[in-house]
Amino acid sequence: xxxxxxxxxxxxxxxxxxxxxxxxxxxxxxxxxxxxxxxxxxxxxxxxxxxxxxxxxxxxxxxxxxxxxxxxxxxxxxxxxxxxxxxxxxxxxxxxxxxxxxxxxxxxxxxxxxxxxxxxxxxxxxxxxxxxxxxxxxxxxxxxxxxxxxxxxxxxxxxxxxxxxxxxxxxxxxxxxxxxxxxxxxxxxxxxxxxxxxxxxxxxxxxxxxxxxxxxxxxxxxxxxxxxxxxxxxxxxxxxxxxxxxxxxxxxxxxxxxxxxxxxxxxxxxxxxxxxxxxxxxxxxxxxxxxxxxxx
Amino acid sequence: xxxxxxxxxxxxxxxxxxxxxxxxxxxxxxxxxxxxxxxxxxxxxxxxxxxxxxxxxxxxxxxxxxxxxxxxxxxxxxxxxxxxxxxxxxxxxxxxxxxxxxxxxxxxxxxxxxxxxxxxxxxxxxxxxxxxxxxxxxxxxxxxxxxxxxxxxxxxxxxxxxxxxxxxxxxxxxxxxxxxxxxxxxxxxxxxxxxxxxxxxxxxxxxxxxxxxxxxxxxxxxxxxxxxxxxxxxxxxxxxxxxxxxxxxxxxxxxxxxxxxxxxxxxxxxxxxxxxxxxxxxxxxxxxxxxxxxxx
DNA sequence: CAGTCGCTATACGGTTTCGTATGGCAAATC
DNA sequence: GATTTGCCATACGAAACCGTATAGCGACTG
Numbered sequence: 001x002x003x004x005x006x007x008x009x010x011x012x013x014x015x016x017x018x019x020x021x022x023x024x025x026x027x028x029x030x031x032x033x034x035x036x037x038x039x040x041x042x043x044x045x046x047x048x049x050x051x052x053x054x055x056x057x058x059x060x061x062x063x064x065x066x067x068x069x070x071x072x073x074x075x076x077x078x079x080x081x082x083x084x085x086x087x088x089x090x091x092x093x094x095x096x097x098x099x100x101x102x103x104x105x106x107x108x109x110x111x112x113x114x115x116x117x118x119x120x121x122x123x124x125x126x127x128x129x130x131x132x133x134x135x136x137x138x139x140x141x142x143x144x145x146x147x148x149x150x151x152x153x154x155x156x157x158x159x160x161x162x163x164x165x166x167x168x169x170x171x172x173x174x175x176x177x178x179x180x181x182x183x184x185x186x187x188x189x190x191x192x193x194x195x196x197x198x199x200x201x202x203x204x205x206x207x208x209x210x211x212x213x214x215x216x217x218x219x220x221x222x223x224x225x226x227x228x229x230x231x232x233x234x235x236x237x238x239x240x241x242x243x244x245x246x247x248x249x250x251x252x253x254x255x256x257x258x259x260x261x262x263x264x265x266x267x268x269x270x271x272x273x274x275x276x277x278x279x280x281x282x283x284x285x286x287x288x289x290x291x292x293x294x295x296x
Numbered sequence: 297x298x299x300x301x302x303x304x305x306x307x308x309x310x311x312x313x314x315x316x317x318x319x320x321x322x323x324x325x326x327x328x329x330x331x332x333x334x335x336x337x338x339x340x341x342x343x344x345x346x347x348x349x350x351x352x353x354x355x356x357x358x359x360x361x362x363x364x365x366x367x368x369x370x371x372x373x374x375x376x377x378x379x380x381x382x383x384x385x386x387x388x389x390x391x392x393x394x395x396x397x398x399x400x401x402x403x404x405x406x407x408x409x410x411x412x413x414x415x416x417x418x419x420x421x422x423x424x425x426x427x428x429x430x431x432x433x434x435x436x437x438x439x440x441x442x443x444x445x446x447x448x449x450x451x452x453x454x455x456x457x458x459x460x461x462x463x464x465x466x467x468x469x470x471x472x473x474x475x476x477x478x479x480x481x482x483x484x485x486x487x488x489x490x491x492x493x494x495x496x497x498x499x500x501x502x503x504x505x506x507x508x509x510x511x512x513x514x515x516x517x518x519x520x521x522x523x524x525x526x527x528x529x530x531x532x533x534x535x536x537x538x539x540x541x542x543x544x545x546x547x548x549x550x551x552x553x554x555x556x557x558x559x560x561x562x563x564x565x566x567x568x569x570x571x572x573x574x575x576x577x578x579x580x581x582x583x584x585x586x587x588x589x590x591x592x
Numbered sequence: 593c594a595g596t597c598g599c600t601a602t603a604c605g606g607t608t609t610c611g612t613a614t615g616g617c618a619a620a621t622c
Numbered sequence: 623g624a625t626t627t628g629c630c631a632t633a634c635g636a637a638a639c640c641g642t643a644t645a646g647c648g649a650c651t652g
Contacts, residue, residue: 007303047382067571075374086343138434275363
């Protein structure tokens, strides 16, 4: 009853909630099922609330536990961040750095840059998180973020690297079969590849340039990579970075004079991580590589 | 050597780093000095790095430890947030809610609103953090934030409540002695109260309206409350919310027709906390009270 | 329908961890 | 200059914790 709620109990709580069973959590944490059972019991008694309903098949989180889950994950992210930083401080050359970027940047642009980084510093381990969420950094899910919007948080070091040009493209096979629109108003008669329900990237992309309506698209996907793959496969007309399109000569610009966006490229990291050598190395490599990518 | 780095070790690390001694940390955590010594030892051996240099007077953090400190604090904030949420889920009426706001709002506007909340829900405990930093919420240093800028993070629930009017004011005693400026260009000849080194609020306040130069001010303070106090004491001309100025009839508007700002008022909370009853109660009370304050 | 699998709950012995007590050291104090 | 204070380091007994083993239950399978 008067038991202390130690931080470790939260780790056990998180594992049990994720695995759905004491046994599963025990396997993940390298402990045993009775131990996890005791931890959950201690946490429940320390907090004074029920966290799981026990059944023979496992443990089901109560609504109260579900409400705590996201915050426990934030705590876990902080612990993981601490571990990465400490590992980076230990060895002179090694360490792990966790980078988040948009799907497109992460899959199409960063690999080349990271390959060079890996070659220059073989002991460096890079973790790459592809996500369009912009709050990975503040949740400490990552050390460095490549973003297309200007970050506003004061605790971040942010650097504007320039901008990439975007435009509409289509595979030459598609254009040979369906022709090409000669004006924006013709677009609805073609197969347009666009977002499904996530209008976030679209909002950032087309600030008042054009009214992007979900209904316009004949192929919808919230995965930018799926959109790019569809574009390459000749399914229709879609948006793409000019430099990425240039790598595939079969992709031809569409309505290039009528429609052109640009996206700013920002590189961000935590102020705290300034002293971390692996993070600094990766940051420099990304800044250098992205600048080179931007300028061609 | 092959020891596990448990989450609790970070709590001990944080306490030792803060207190500067094992004994002091032991007092804070309710443990004993040998235990804290063992924890630090285990953490250092688990991470493979030295965290403190021992001396007879206490323990001094190494640079590596200092680099980890901010992240450990983030972890602590997450743990505290978990505890608040759990406490709120336990009792039907009670719980603790942590609110952050700017100094001015927190000292001049919120107390009245919170008094009403306290009266309606006596078991509710309110923690008020006055800070102009905008990242308190994401670091989980608070549950609810009253901010004057639009938050951009997706994980936040944000509500625009309206805007407050700002203008320049001065005490009638000051005006009687020094007169009042009749145009903006005359302002440098008067005593102007403004910020010291923190130009953040100024940037948000005067977006292109007027070039605010630090040299313009004859009284400089980064504390908004100190600025307000100086204004009330008749030290010179300074910016103030119109409704706050109206409560003190001796404060007279200066250059009201030439200079008028407005600040948006936003109320934010974490998505995660939607299920938390005390947070929701405080959120509703703040939304209601602030709207009333804004509309007069 | 018997058999297997996966889970939780409980009892018990071993190990880890903690707290108490003590020694030693440096700095401040009377 | 003796004394007190505050600190870390170490040794030892006690308490808490963990893991092993087992029983019991339900669901799925052949």
